[in-house]
Amino acid sequence: MEKTQLAAQGGDHDPRTDHLRPVIEYLLAQGNTPAGRHGDAFAFDQGGEGHYLFVDPLDAAELRKRFAFPASIRVYDDGSIKDSLNRVEISQILPRRLFSFELTE
Secondary structure, eight states: OOOEEOOSSOOSSOTTTGGGHHHHHHHHHTTOOBOSTTSSSOEEOTTSOEEEEESSOOOHHHHHHHEEOOTTEEEOTTSOEEETTTTEEEEEOOOOOOOGGGOOO
């Protein structure tokens, strides 16, 4: 199987995220559902970091098999994808952790 080569940055429309759209479309086609509050879109935090969240786990081995990532984009064993150049990531949403005062004994 030939890998899809990803660029380090996207086109004119959205240079920070467009280059990752093939990965997102692949994950959506596999039945994974967006989990972010913005639906099928990146959400940006106050520090300017972009996050695209999915409900189900991401398969790192499958992503590495299907896509050729540039050096600035790293795929971690948990399936999360971090683009250090553009400060964006794609990952599975983590369950909310309880605060210590919410824990019951």
